Amino acid sequence: MFTIRVQTPSGRYPVFLGRGLLKNTGLLLAGQLPAGPVLVVSDKNVAPLYARQCLQSLQAAGYKPYLKVLAGGEQVKTLETAAGLYTRALQAGLDRRAAIVALGGGVVGDLAGFVAATYLRGVPYVQVPTTLLAMVDSSVGGKVAVNHPLGKNLIGSFYQPTLVVSDVAALKTLPAREFNAGLAELVKYALIWDRKFFIDLENLQQKNIPAGNSLLHAAQPRLLKYIRRAIRIKGEIVSRDERENDLRRILNFGHTFAHALEAATDYAYYLHGEAVACGMLLAVRLAELLRVLERNAARRIRTLLRRLLKFPPPPPALKPQAVAKALFYDKKKEGAALVFILPQAAGRVLVCKAPPFNIVQQVIDEYLY
Numbered sequence: 001m002f003t004i005r006v007q008t009p010s011g012r013y014p015v016f017l018g019r020g021l022l023k024n025t026g027l028l029l030a031g032q033l034p035a036g037p038v039l040v041v042s043d044k045n046v047a048p049l050y051a052r053q054c055l056q057s058l059q060a061a062g063y064k065p066y067l068k069v070l071a072g073g074e075q076v077k078t079l080e081t082a083a084g085l086y087t088r089a090l091q092a093g094l095d096r097r098a099a100i101v102a103l104g105g106g107v108v109g110d111l112a113g114f115v116a117a118t119y120l121r122g123v124p125y126v127q128v129p130t131t132l133l134a135m136v137d138s139s140v141g142g143k144v145a146v147n148h149p150l151g152k153n154l155i156g157s158f159y160q161p162t163l164v165v166s167d168v169a170a171l172k173t174l175p176a177r178e179f180n181a182g183l184a185e186l187v188k189y190a191l192i193w194d195r196k197f198f199i200d201l202e203n204l205q206q207k208n209i210p211a212g213n214s215l216l217h218a219a220q221p222r223l224l225k226y227i228r229r230a231i232r233i234k235g236e237i238v239s240r241d242e243r244e245n246d247l248r249r250i251l252n253f254g255h256t257f258a259h260a261l262e263a264a265t266d267y268a269y270y271l272h273g274e275a276v277a278c279g280m281l282l283a284v285r286l287a288e289l290l291r292v293l294e295r296n297a298a299r300r301i302r303t304l305l306r307r308l309l310k311f312p313p314p315p316p317a318l319k320p321q322a323v324a325k326a327l328f329y330d331k332k333k334e335g336a337a338l339v340f341i342l343p344q345a346a347g348r349v350l351v352c353k354a355p356p357f358n359i360v361q362q363v364i365d366e367y368l369y
């Protein structure tokens, strides 16, 4: 088991990462919190696979666990579902000594974290991520939120977990498409922060991965090492800038285009990680056209992305104007200026404000035609 420590101004917490950790959730929690009632929040896909192990281990460690299983999917990340969870917690008599455990992907993690941040003005919570995306991204850093009819993640807070328990054994049951989406976020860390990580991934695919095979199957033992590296990078970035005033913005590499693609397709075509994968390719192209990134480096990054990730084909009916329009609704905009995180080299990015829009438009056109 690896322990990665995250230290932000509002809290310090361990991320435990390993294989087969779920059955030790209770023990790991006992190192941080006294025994008491615990509300475990999960979804209908994850609960049948992993809730029993988690509940049993909590019970064995002296906690009194209650389970709430949600339908799952982005549509449950709402204030209405949160209200249902408050009710369940009140009915179970959860007081300030209680904790909430989020057992599932980023949807469950964001929602249960939001409930923990607001129930009785805040109770501790534990992230037990079961998707690759949640392990390398959403479980670390304390962004908790629900969606609003007018946009995703608009109601939320920064609220750090008490601990994170990442059991990579859970990834075995993750559908391949979801795994690929998480892999996009994992590769992102190499591109924004760690040239050596990038080179390792390059070498890995050259040495071990026949074209078309995924990192998971071809090199499973290495996956743990890469997840650890990704969590360390995320931990370091959020430790330096918990509330996304500056440095943390680089985690949005690929996300300006990704959010526009998702919004322009009503969130029904791409998984988030797939949109990020496409968004990273578009950001590389934009950086190349703006001469921020050398042509050779751009080619290398594109090659890595194309060989590690699967890209859905561009949506056939999507019009460039729809993507351009969606770009201007972006949360990351500063005034009227669009903000892009662009690669300068493998492992290094910069923040680019208001690039000439005809070049942004060219990138979108090239992608769609």
Ligand SMILES: NC(=O)c1ccc[n+]([C@@H]2O[C@H](COP(=O)([O-])OP(=O)(O)OC[C@H]3O[C@@H](n4cnc5c(N)ncnc54)[C@H](O)[C@@H]3O)[C@@H](O)[C@H]2O)c1
Pocket (backbone or CB within 6 Å): 043, 044, 045, 046, 049, 072, 073, 074, 077, 104, 105, 106, 107, 108, 110, 130, 131, 132, 133, 134, 137, 138, 139, 140, 141, 142, 143, 144, 152, 153, 170, 171, 172, 173, 174, 175, 178, 181, 272
């Ligand atoms: N808080 C943050 O910093 C942050 C960062 C990135 C994304 N997010 C949020 O994360 C959410 C997306 O998270 P996600 O990609 O994990 O999606 P998700 O939670 O919807 O999980 C994806 C699917 O996989 C299923 N699943 C989960 N684990 C499984 C397992 N081990 N075996 C089988 N099936 C499993 C789920 O039931 C679901 O159907 C979005 O709401 C996004 O806004 C938050």
